[in-house]
Amino acid sequence: MAKSSIKWEISFFIVAFMVVVIGVLSFFILRAQKQELTDEVKLRGISIAKNLANSISDFILTEDELSIARIISETMNNKGVEYALVVDERNIIKAHNNLELLGTNYKEPKNTEILDEGQYKILFYIDDKDNKKLDFSAPVIAKGKIKLGTVHLGISYSLIEDVIKAAYIKVGIISALAIIIGIIGAFILGVTITKPIGELANGARVVGTGNLDYKIKIKSNNELGELANIFNVMTVNLKKAQEIMIKQQRLERELEVAREIQLSLIPKDITKIPGYEISAFYKSAKEVGGDYYDVLAINKERFGFVMGDVSGKGVPAALIMTMARSILHSEALKNFDKPANETLKSLNSIIFKDIKDDMFITIFYGLLDITRNIIDIASAGHNDTLVFRAKSENVEPYNPKGFPIGTDPGPRFDKVIKHEEILFEKGDKLIIFTDGITEAMNKENKEYGDIRLLDVIKKSGNKNCKELLDAIIQDVHSFVNGAEQSDDIALLILERK
């Protein structure tokens, strides 16, 4: 969960901003107002004092007490006027709104502050009762040149103060309202922005837990809506990629299983045959693993040799191979006294219905009779089988007719598949192999080929069968020279000692 929300941050920022702006504005507005007010009051004070001075000057001269009192009284009617008096040159009060002070000495107020000095003096002071006052003095001049005295007009400063206080309050209320509206507005804005962001954050969290079907719904037309769209597209792509990856893993796993099955079909120990020796080599290519070979002890005199390859890949191919092996074992036993192609005919007719349409099996089957030293061979689509003759040191190829198992239900297959007998002299060797040897490729994409194989067998054929096997494998190995193995290699050599 987020530790703090954007809406609070936005709201706080907007409010702080508003407070500062309003505060600064208010400060300047109020200051200007105060200045204006003060100026106004000053002007007013001077004006009243001037009027008083003008109107009262004649009456001071004639000492018309009644008129003096009247004019003072009129002056006192002005709003805010606290006192109005006239002081003569000897500092005696000649006129006063407080009649008791007539004729007394004028006492100047204490601790005054001079606001203006000129023809008309303005003083600011605080009286004994803590009231703020302005004192305006104007000269009383009679007949244009005789100075009779000075008018002192007192105006309460609290007038200004009250107005300013009212202004402060007004500005304060407006500011407060503005701030409240601002807070509400900021909050709404914050929520409006935060809600889609929260949706995005929530969506990311949900998808992060593995739910790639979740779609973020943001209807805004702005960048947030766009971000949501991008995000949704991204999860769709992630899901697709995930599906592809799962499929791939499944496929890899299936191939692994298939390989394990097929490897388990290869014999671990080869049957021992009296008077004969057998050497075998098997190496599966990385992803394949479809070749299969076996040596069957049918009875004391008869032994079967099988080498095969299934065309498909994966578990279905591995299972067909397993099935073929079992069927072949039992049919080989059944047909022990028949030619080799009979076993293959039986295998084909039994397995045909179980084989998938596009799959087929190529198989070599040889039935060795050690009493006669004859091996009867048949091939259903398998490549050549070679025989090394010890006496002549020649290599003979054999490949009786027959097409792969699983391509024809019976009649045609049975008609085509032949068998052939090979007589073993002492030292003769039968070399059975899969095309992984002849088709082994080097880095220049050249195949090892039949000719090289014939050559190496001719050269090493007279050695014992283990040595011949090693020579062949070594020769293939050095030809391939480190290029990656593309197909399984199976090789079996049977020697009559």
Added chain:
Amino acid sequence: MNLILEEKKNADGVVIVSVKGFIDTSTSSAFEDVIKKLYSESATKIILDLSNAEFISSAGWGVMIAYLKKMRNGGGDIKLASMNEKVERVFKLMEFDNLIDSFKTLDEALKSYKG
């Protein structure tokens, strides 16, 4: 590797599919689509004219065998005509020469469906 397939049905109801290019892992599904369609339309006599076919991989042969079995099961057949050297070599290596009828020319293949 490209593959172009064209079908033509003649008066006797024989469908001739001319194959131009390569049938390998990447194109075998296109090949399968055509043969599958013909099979579903109950075509019984198909000839693959391979005079312009460069190469057929085991994937291609697999498809052919699959539909060969299906068609033969229904009384039909697939025959091949005019294979080039490369294609024929693999054909013979896999010993399909005794399984599938093949002819040097298209005419010979057509003739084999008569009578």
